[in-house]
Amino acid sequence: MTDAPIPARPPRGIRLLAAGLMLLAGQLAFAHDAIPRLPNGKPDFSGIWQTLTPADDDLEPHAARKDAAPGAGVVEGKFIPYLPQALAQKKKNFEARETADPRSKGWTLGVPRGIYYPEPFQIFQRPRDLKLVFQFGHTVRTIHTNQTEHPDVIGDLLSGDSRGRWDGDTLVVDARNFTDQTWLDRAGNFHSNDLHVVERWTYLDANTVEYKATLEDPQVYSRPWTLGVILHRHREKDFQLIEDYRFTLDFDQYYPPKRDKN
Amino acid sequence: MTDSTSTRSRHRHAALLASACLLAASAAQAQNTPTQPAATPAPVVDKSIPKIPAGPWQGPRLPDGQPDVSGFWGPAFGSYLNLTDPEGISSGERQRNLPPREQRAPSRVSDPADGQVPYQPWARAKVQEYQTYYANPIKPEYVDPLARCAPPGIPQALYMHGHEIYQYPGYVVFLFDQGTRIIHLDNKPHLADNIKLWNGDSRGRWEGNTLVVSISNYNGKSKFGRSGEFVSENVKIEERYTFDPNGKRYNYEARITDPTVLTRPFTVTVPIRKYTEADKPRPVVYAVREAKHAGKDVIIEYAEERACIEFNSGHAHLPSGAAK
Numbered sequence: 001m002t003d004a005p006i007p008a009r010p011p012r013g014i015r016l017l018a019a020g021l022m023l024l025a026g027q028l029a030f031a032h033d034a035i036p037r038l039p040n041g042k043p044d045f046s047g048i049w050q051t052l053t054p055a056d057d058d059l060e061p062h063a064a065r066k067d068a069a070p071g072a073g074v075v076e077g078k079f080i081p082y083l084p085q086a087l088a089q090k091k092k093n094f095e096a097r098e099t100a101d102p103r104s105k106g107w108t109l110g111v112p113r114g115i116y117y118p119e120p121f122q123i124f125q126r127p128r129d130l131k132l133v134f135q136f137g138h139t140v141r142t143i144h145t146n147q148t149e150h151p152d153v154i155g156d157l158l159s160g161d162s163r164g165r166w167d168g169d170t171l172v173v174d175a176r177n178f179t180d181q182t183w184l185d186r187a188g189n190f191h192s193n194d195l196h197v198v199e200r201w202t203y204l205d206a207n208t209v210e211y212k213a214t215l216e217d218p219q220v221y222s223r224p225w226t227l228g229v230i231l232h233r234h235r236e237k238d239f240q241l242i243e244d245y246r247f248t249l250d251f252d253q254y255y256p257p258k259r260d261k262n
Numbered sequence: 263m264t265d266s267t268s269t270r271s272r273h274r275h276a277a278l279l280a281s282a283c284l285l286a287a288s289a290a291q292a293q294n295t296p297t298q299p300a301a302t303p304a305p306v307v308d309k310s311i312p313k314i315p316a317g318p319w320q321g322p323r324l325p326d327g328q329p330d331v332s333g334f335w336g337p338a339f340g341s342y343l344n345l346t347d348p349e350g351i352s353s354g355e356r357q358r359n360l361p362p363r364e365q366r367a368p369s370r371v372s373d374p375a376d377g378q379v380p381y382q383p384w385a386r387a388k389v390q391e392y393q394t395y396y397a398n399p400i401k402p403e404y405v406d407p408l409a410r411c412a413p414p415g416i417p418q419a420l421y422m423h424g425h426e427i428y429q430y431p432g433y434v435v436f437l438f439d440q441g442t443r444i445i446h447l448d449n450k451p452h453l454a455d456n457i458k459l460w461n462g463d464s465r466g467r468w469e470g471n472t473l474v475v476s477i478s479n480y481n482g483k484s485k486f487g488r489s490g491e492f493v494s495e496n497v498k499i500e501e502r503y504t505f506d507p508n509g510k511r512y513n514y515e516a517r518i519t520d521p522t523v524l525t526r527p528f529t530v531t532v533p534i535r536k537y538t539e540a541d542k543p544r545p546v547v548y549a550v551r552e553a554k555h556a557g558k559d560v561i562i563e564y565a566e567e568r569a570c571i572e573f574n575s576g577h578a579h580l581p582s583g584a585a586k
Contacts, residue, residue, distance in 0.1 A: 039325055046430060108569045122444070124430045131428060131435065133442055138413070138461075139569035140442055148553040148561060157567045238450040243459050247570065248412050248483075254403040255483035256492045257388035 035169070035203040038127060042145075043169050043203055046125045048234040048241065051211075055116040055229050058187035067098070068186065074116070076226040080189060086220040093188025101186055106247030108139045108158040110182030111175050111197050112213040116229045122241050130164070130171075138243040143173050150176060156193050158182060173199040184215075192219040207233040309339045309367040311533045312511055319471040320507040326431035328447075328468060331505050334562070335512070336424030336547040338533040340367045342414065345487040345530075346377050348421075352488045354397035370421065370487075372515070372531035379491050385523040392490035407484055411570035413441025413460045415484025416477060416499055417516045417530045424537065424547040426564060434466060434473060439549075440570055445475055452478045458495050460484060473503040482520075486530070494522035510536050538562075 036044040057068035060079050064070040073079075082090055093100060103109060109117050114134045121134040128146040133139075141159040150161050156179040164173040175197040183190050200212040209231040216224040319329040340348030343355075349366040351357060360366065369377030381389065395404040408414060414422045419438045428435040436443040445466040453463045455478075462480035466473055477499040485492055497520040505512040512534045519527040537548040539560050553561040 124428060124433065124435055126428075126430070131437070133435075133444065137569065138442055140437060142564070142568075144553070144563065146553070146555070146561060147557070148555040148563065151551065151554055158569050159567060240446065240450065240453075241444065242453065242457065243461055245412065245460055248407075248410070248460065251402060251405075251407075251410055252412075252481070252483055254401075254405075255407055255481075256494055257385070257392070257403065259384050 034206050036206060038125065040127050042127070042166060043171065044125050045123045045130060045171065045201060045203075045209065048120045048122045048239060049209065049231040050118070050120045050234060051116045051229045051231055053116065053229050054118075055227070056113065056118055056185050059185050059189050059227055060187070062187070074227045074229055076228065081222045081225055083220060083222050086190075090188050090190060093183070093190055095188075097186055097188050100188070102181060102183055103136075103186065106137060106245065106249070108137050108182065109134065110158050110178065111141070111160050111162070112199065112211075112215075112227070113182060113184055114139075114141065114159070115199075115211055115213070115231070119244060120234055120239075120241060133241065135241045136244045136246070138241075138245055143171075145171070150174070156180075160195070160197070167200075169203065171199075171201040173197075173201070175199065190220065191215065191217045194219045204230070207235065209233075307339050311368070311372070311513065311531055312506070314471075314504045314506045314511060314513050316472045316502075316504055317470050319468075319505070321471075321505070321509055324429055324431075328429055328431075328434070329471060329505060330429070331427050331434075331473075331503075331509075331512070332429050334424060334426050334537040334548060334550065334564075335534050336537060337421040338511070338535045340370075340421065342418050342422040342487045344489045345370050345491050346379070346489065353393045353490060354488070370417075370530050370532060371528055373529040374526075379486075380525045380528055382523055382525055385492075389490045389492070392485075396488070396490070406488065411440065412484065414438065415441065415460055416443075416462055416480065417501075417514070417532065418484055418486055419443070420514050420534065421487075421532050424544075424549065437564075437568060439546075439566055439568060442568065445473070455479070458482075462499065471505045471507060473501075473505075475501040475503070477501065492523070493518060493520045496520055496522045512536075 036046070038044045053074055054069040054071040055074045057071060059073065059075050061073035062068060062071055098104065114121060114132070114136070117136055119135045121132055124131045124133070128144070130143040130145065132141040132143070134141070139159065141162065143162040143164045145164040148163060150163055154161055154177050157177050158179055158181060160175040161177040162173050162175040164171050166172070176195070178191070178193055178195040180191065180193040194217050196216040198214045202210045204210050210228065211231050212226055212228040214224050214226045215221065322330040324330045343352035344350045346369040347366060348370060350360060371377045371379055374380055392404055395401070396406070399405045413419065419425065419441055423439050426437040428437055432446070432448050434445040434447065436445070441461050443461050443464055445464045447466050449465060449467070452465065457479050458481035459479050460481055460483060462477040464475050464477050466475040480495065480497050480499060482493050482495040482497055497518060500517045502515040503512055504515070514532040514534055516530045517527055518530065539562050541548055543550050549564065549566045550562045551565040553563045555561060
């Protein structure tokens with residue numbers, strides 16, 4: 001061994017591998033530096049986001065329907081692990097979806113549905129929290145990132161109570177204290193007020209975020225399950241949210257008072 | 263399902279009612295002891311509109327250069343019950359004894375000098391009609407849009423409940439219980455005229471200590487208060503938020519121009535005060551709680567949900583079943 005000649009240069013394979021590794025490292029460094037960051041160094045998710053998937057039509061794999069584009073599904077393992085009774089409820093929801101979907105009344109979408117609903121939402125972020133303003137319903141969800149915890153006493157909330165922490169450059173959010181009044185999609189997938197969501201937000205590049213949500217709900221699911229979508233940053237010139245108070249459309253013709261015609 | 267929302271709705275309105283009663287009680291007290299020096303003076307509420315001159319900003323700034331005005335704010339006095347007589351009788355309320363007008367808070371209308379909205383006669387008649395039928399809304403147009411969970415709109419949102427100002431480079435965001443206003447500071451063009459919005463479309467700029475906001479695309483559907491004042495979808499509103507560098511106050515001014523309902527423009531002025539960790543939480547105006555955390559410092563966070571949480575609960579100010 002000691003007598004073996006030391007090669008003047010590494011074999012070609014090793015050289016290629018090293019070059020590849022250096023390239024990869026360079027790209028990682030580039031990706032690391034290229035994402036928007038707050039002055040404190042944490043990733044800054046501020047911006048206007050929307051997914052391109054038909055997740056809101058149905059989280060599970062589905063062929064085209066009259067009211068839904070086809071989709072391969074966004075659930076890891078394809079299908080939501082419902083408990084038997086909950087599966088029966090889901091089927092009822094599906095049959096009644098045209099009128100029973102809270103979205104059809106313009107109600108708050110909740111978590112995680114607001115994230116992959118096919119309308120944009122805007123994030124404003126500072127070190128202590130993120131505000132998520134959803135175009136649909138124009139509601140606001142706060143994710144606290146200041147080392148605070150879920151309150152001991154709190155009512156059920158449409159968007160739950162969200163506390164975030166950083167796992168490297170990934171924002172991990174623990175959300176709980178939900179009502180049972182929101183659905184997960186237009187196909188009647190649902191949850192109870194025992195819902196517990198853990199989200200993971202990770203930049204893939206400066207304009208793309210990978211979003212994953214793990215849902216746990218012992219009243220409805222036999223085990224925790226995970227869905228994932230990709231969020232894209234809106235970069236159209238002068239793009240902005242346009243409030244969508246759809247629930248006001250049934251009565252907005254009564255206002256403001258009009259001058260009587262006579 | 264309905265129970266939880268209506269409970270929360272009742273909670274919010276009960277709080278409002280409680281503060282209204284408080285207001286009524288202090289008004290009654292003022293009425294009963296008009297001349298005697300008070301032995302135990304009631305808490306003094308400053309109902310004046312402080313002078314805050316427009317000028318350079320001397321206070322703290324955010325890293326992007328904006329004056330730092332983030333935090334919780336709320337009207338210095340009164341609520342949204344009555345625009346021109348904030349401590350007077352509001353629509354649907356029973357008559358009660360009031361102190362003389364000059365002892366009550368001034369009209370929120372600062373121009374014209376008489377404190378009244380310069381309505382065209384037909385529009386004034388509509389306001390009176392709304393007030394008459396407020397408690398017994400025999401037509402859908404007499405139901406307060408607030409009771410249908412619509413946002414309070416402009417300028418009502420500024421004096422209805424408290425609000426939070428949130429800043430990000432290029433934006434000032436006003437967070438109300440219902441209704442969020444995103445003020446764009448980048449001078450992007452307004453949306454097309456045919457898009458009408460409950461919160462309008464806002465463009466702002468900082469002029470020293472003053473945030474100047476021009477609003478277009480306003481749908482005119484919100485009232486200015488329970489007293490029912492309104493404008494049309496042709497309104498243009500220019501707002502000035504003039505911040506005291508001491509960080510404790512700002513004055514809100516809205517110049518409202520609408521040839522469809524007005525004989526001339528008018529101005530709404532609302533003195534606003536800041537709420538901080540030193541203040542006790544107050545229902546509605548300063549709806550916050552102490553956050554739970556391992557550290558020792560006090561962290562205040564908003565305790566409500568900024569969404570229409572009152573759906574399914576009927577019209578909050580009416581017996582259930584009324585005015586479907």
